[in-house]
Amino acid sequence: MFEKLQYYFSFPLVGYALTVALLVSLCASLLGVTLVLKRFSFIGDGLSHVAFGAMAVATVTGLSNQMIIILPITVISAVLILRTSRNTRIRGDASTAMISVGALATGYMLINLFSKSANVAGDVCSTLFGSTSILTLDRKEVLLCTGLSVIVLLVFVLFYNKIFAVTFDENFSKATGINADLYNLIIAVITAMIIVLAMSLVGSLLISALIIFPSITAMRVFRSFRSVIVCSAIISVVCAGSGFIVSLLCETPVGATIVTADIVVFFIFSAVAGIKK
Amino acid sequence: MNKKIICHNASLGYEDGIVTEDLDFTINSGDYLCILGENGSGKSTLIKALLGLKKPVSGEIIWDGFTSREIGYLPQQTPVQRDFPASVREIVLSGCLARCGLRPFYNKADKKLAENNMKQLHIEDLAGKCYRELSGGQQQRVLLARALCATSEMLLLDEPVTGLDPKAQSDLYELISGLNKKGITIIMVSHDIGASLKYASHILHIAKKQLFYGTTADYINSQTGRNFIETEDGFYV
Numbered sequence: 001m002f003e004k005l006q007y008y009f010s011f012p013l014v015g016y017a018l019t020v021a022l023l024v025s026l027c028a029s030l031l032g033v034t035l036v037l038k039r040f041s042f043i044g045d046g047l048s049h050v051a052f053g054a055m056a057v058a059t060v061t062g063l064s065n066q067m068i069i070i071l072p073i074t075v076i077s078a079v080l081i082l083r084t085s086r087n088t089r090i091r092g093d094a095s096t097a098m099i100s101v102g103a104l105a106t107g108y109m110l111i112n113l114f115s116k117s118a119n120v121a122g123d124v125c126s127t128l129f130g131s132t133s134i135l136t137l138d139r140k141e142v143l144l145c146t147g148l149s150v151i152v153l154l155v156f157v158l159f160y161n162k163i164f165a166v167t168f169d170e171n172f173s174k175a176t177g178i179n180a181d182l183y184n185l186i187i188a189v190i191t192a193m194i195i196v197l198a199m200s201l202v203g204s205l206l207i208s209a210l211i212i213f214p215s216i217t218a219m220r221v222f223r224s225f226r227s228v229i230v231c232s233a234i235i236s237v238v239c240a241g242s243g244f245i246v247s248l249l250c251e252t253p254v255g256a257t258i259v260t261a262d263i264v265v266f267f268i269f270s271a272v273a274g275i276k277k
Numbered sequence: 278m279n280k281k282i283i284c285h286n287a288s289l290g291y292e293d294g295i296v297t298e299d300l301d302f303t304i305n306s307g308d309y310l311c312i313l314g315e316n317g318s319g320k321s322t323l324i325k326a327l328l329g330l331k332k333p334v335s336g337e338i339i340w341d342g343f344t345s346r347e348i349g350y351l352p353q354q355t356p357v358q359r360d361f362p363a364s365v366r367e368i369v370l371s372g373c374l375a376r377c378g379l380r381p382f383y384n385k386a387d388k389k390l391a392e393n394n395m396k397q398l399h400i401e402d403l404a405g406k407c408y409r410e411l412s413g414g415q416q417q418r419v420l421l422a423r424a425l426c427a428t429s430e431m432l433l434l435d436e437p438v439t440g441l442d443p444k445a446q447s448d449l450y451e452l453i454s455g456l457n458k459k460g461i462t463i464i465m466v467s468h469d470i471g472a473s474l475k476y477a478s479h480i481l482h483i484a485k486k487q488l489f490y491g492t493t494a495d496y497i498n499s500q501t502g503r504n505f506i507e508t509e510d511g512f513y514v
């Protein structure tokens with residue numbers, strides 16, 4: 001078994017892929033706590049479908065660097081979804097569902113109409129579920145991913161206290177002179193960045209799992225904001241690492257394996273919480 | 278200079294209509310104002326408007342001398358807060374954020390202030406506890422400690438005693454009254470007419486429109502006041 005792993009890790013690509021997997025999962029879990037607590041997890045779900053649509057557009061244009069298209073579209077959609085979800089006239093969840101399903105359908109149609117690839121079904125499947133594609137990352141993509149993750153982490157650490165306040169009680173923050181709208185915007189933008197990052201890892205359908213599972217799991221057992229954040233980060237990184245290795249050994253899809261690991265840990269924590277009571 | 282909040286012919290409402298109108302009063306620094314009114318008469322809406330969270334539909338609300346950095350706010354509890362994983366210390370400290378400005382982390386002075394306010398409200402033993410596992414009275418005191426971290430000037434309290442047992446209620450009233458004597462302006466929404474008359478210097482009574490604004494003594498002698506006190510009798514002796 002160790003020989004097999006050693007053999008795999010002798011390829012630099014595998015090391016890159018692992019780095020990306022760990023960083024992306026870490027970012028997703030940190031933000032996940034805020035998104036779940038703000039009842040915003042549906043935004044993450046909606047955005048992942050938008051990112052799929054954007055990816056389809058990027059594929060059709062045939063650009064080599066697809067990020068140039070995917071990232072701005074997703075960030076703009078994040079801002080729009082946040083706006084509409086605050087509008088009391090239009091039901092936020094319904095409009096988000098409309099945007100996301102619309103993007104999914106349009107994206108799939110575009111790929112079918114214009115794709116030059118021989119294996120359209122395979123391409124679509126790998127954008128939805130993530131495939132072994134993470135092993136085909138090159139150095140440049142890894143650097144980009146690392147850079148974006150570091151930005152997300154820095155923003156999160158620097159604004160940690162403000163994110164807590166805005167998540168816990170937005171009205172109080174606003175009343176005492178904190179620019180809550182700005183912090184909500186920051187949260188939306190970094191959520192979009194994480195989703196774009198995570199798409200190559202787990203595919204657009206499974207992204208929400210990376211965002212939601214570690215934080216819900218941590219909340220089962222821990223009772224303060226900081227401990228929930230720390231625990232969810234640890235769970236996420238451990239699951240990403242172990243899921244990645246298992247997927248190499250058993251030749252299962254990376255994304256699905258990582259998410260399965262998250263689910264297993266969720267049940268373990270639920271059981272622990274049950275016993276404690 | 279005397280600081281004031283002036284509410285000038287304001288009407289408040291949402292997309293589906295006006296909630297309350299003809300609001301016309303001035304709150305001076307050092308006042309203890311109680312806002313009375315039936316459920317749904319727009320008391321919470323008025324508090325939000327005073328805080329600047331909501332614009333009046335017409336008329337204006339002017340802050341003369343106060344800035345939002347000097348305001349503490351004790352909201353009516355919302356369901357989101359109830360299952361939130363947060364320790365008492367984390368919540369109280371978050372009241373210091375406005376003082377931090379661009380500084381990303383809390384400094385010694387902020388932590389000291391949070392400590393002192395927790396001591397003042399007798400919740401220092403609870404600092405590491407989870408907020409959602411506290412009793413209603415303890416939760417209110419945590420939120421009050423947070424509000425005190427945010428202000429040394431003015432407190433707005435929206436039904437602070439709801440859900441507390443009588444002993445905890447009177448403790449909280451005494452505490453708020455003590456803060457007022459130290460010079461903090463108090464604006465409080467309350468259902469408890471007895472306590473309002475006992476502690477407040479001014480009363481604002483609203484329904485579809487402003488029914489009364491003036492000092493507590495005048496309120497007791499006014500027609501509005503007498504009617505309200507009669508229907509709520511038993512509270513007021």
Ligand SMILES: Nc1ncnc2c1ncn2[C@@H]1O[C@H](COP(=O)(O)OP(=O)(O)O)[C@@H](O)[C@H]1O
Nearest residue numbers: 291292296314315316317318319320321322323
């Ligand atoms: N966010 C809102 N959107 C629309 N209507 C609201 C909203 N909040 C409160 N209202 C309405 O405004 C009226 C006054 O509410 P509120 O200010 O909470 O009353 P009170 O605090 O005096 O019980 C109620 O009829 C309520 O239905």
Ligand SMILES: [Mg+2]
Nearest residue numbers: 320321353435
């Ligand atoms: Mg109310």
